[in-house]
Amino acid sequence: EDKVVQSPLSLVVHEGDTVTLNCSYEVTNFRSLLWYKQEKKAPTFLFMLTSSGIEKKSGRLSSILDKKELFSILNITATQTGDSAVYLCARLMNRDDKIIFGKGTRLHILP
Amino acid sequence: EAQVTQNPRYLITVTGKKLTVTCSQNMNHEYMSWYRQDPGLGLRQIYYSMNVEVTDKGDVPEGYKVSRKEKRNFPLILESPSPNQTSLYFCASSSSGRPYNEQFFGPGTRLTVL
Numbered sequence: 001e002d003k004v005v006q007s008p009l010s011l012v013v014h015e016g017d018t019v020t021l022n023c024s025y026e027v028t029n030f031r032s033l034l035w036y037k038q039e040k041k042a043p044t045f046l047f048m049l050t051s052s053g054i055e056k057k058s059g060r061l062s063s064i065l066d067k068k069e070l071f072s073i074l075n076i077t078a079t080q081t082g083d084s085a086v087y088l089c090a091r092l093m094n095r096d097d098k099i100i101f102g103k104g105t106r107l108h109i110l111p
Numbered sequence: 112e113a114q115v116t117q118n119p120r121y122l123i124t125v126t127g128k129k130l131t132v133t134c135s136q137n138m139n140h141e142y143m144s145w146y147r148q149d150p151g152l153g154l155r156q157i158y159y160s161m162n163v164e165v166t167d168k169g170d171v172p173e174g175y176k177v178s179r180k181e182k183r184n185f186p187l188i189l190e191s192p193s194p195n196q197t198s199l200y201f202c203a204s205s206s207s208g209r210p211y212n213e214q215f216f217g218p219g220t221r222l223t224v225l
Contacts, residue, residue, distance in 0.1 A: 034214075042201055042216035043154070088154060097161060098169055099144065099214075103153035 004091050006102035014110045017079050021105045023089035024071040031092040033072050035063055038086045038104070046074070046087075076107075084109045113138045115217035117202050123223045124192055132187045132220050134202030142205045143185040144169070144214070145177065147198040154201070160185055192224045 007022045023033065032050040036043035047056045049065035049072055056063050060079075065072045076083055090101040115136045124130055136143065144159040146169075156169030160179040174196055176188040185204075189196060202217040 042219055044216070045213040048213070090154075096167070097142070097159060098167075099156050099159070100170065101146075101154040101156075103151065 004089060004100050004102035006087075006089055006105050008105060009103065010106045010108075012108045012110060013079060015079055015081060017109075018075065018077045019079060019107060021074040021076075021087050021107070022071060023074070023102055025091045025100075026070065027093070030067065030070075031094045033065055034090045034092070034099075035072070035074050036088040036090070038088055039084075043088055079107075079109045081109045081111050083107060113215070115202055115204055115215050117200075117217040117220050119220060120218060121221050123225065125225050126193055127191050130189050130192060130222075132189075132200060132202075132222070134185045134187065134217060135183050136185075136202075136204040136215070137183065138204060138206065138215065139182065140204035140206050140215075141182070142214075143179065144203045145175070145185070145187045146201045146203065147171065147196075148201065148219075149198050157187070157200075192222075194224045196222065197224045198222060 003026045005024050032048055034048050035046040037046055047063045052065055052067040060077045063074045086104040086106050088101055088104045090099050118133045141162045145157040146154045148154050155171045157171055157175050158169055158177040160166045163179055163182050166177050179185055200220045203214040205214045
């Protein structure tokens, strides 16, 4: 089955901590993996990863893909309360243009 | 302003009464998609469209129809809504005929079927 599994489902940390969110998928023949941030509205795009081992970075957020082990991580350093959100990952396949999302990780940053 | 718009934003209806949720984008995007979001289940793709007159089923197409007669519009049709279609619906679009790039999401439509 073309599942995308995110862990943890929920995470509570203090401001300033570093967090690592995980996303694993079950199939090969894979095109790319996407990360989104969702606050109390529509998801907003963070990263698209297509190549293994190449880190994408945007400010305090970074992400990397491991196509051999079929997972990706999203790191957030020096977290702030504004990072509180649900983080979603999704995969695109080569064989079609379907997008499958994971269930998300709910991150809460305590001041 | 580049955007995806959805209407209505909120809708309460009754079982069996046909409804349409409209989606429109002003970015000349080829790819458009509908999702539903439910607690504990995340975002699930209902239908997507690679271009005008080209539509395909996503993961949860049952009970829904779509059409893509014009590039900018991608309405979602519920011919006979049922309570299990109560959900938050998002429309999204992206460029280049593939969802390679960033998908722009609409603001969402919260649908309640009684």
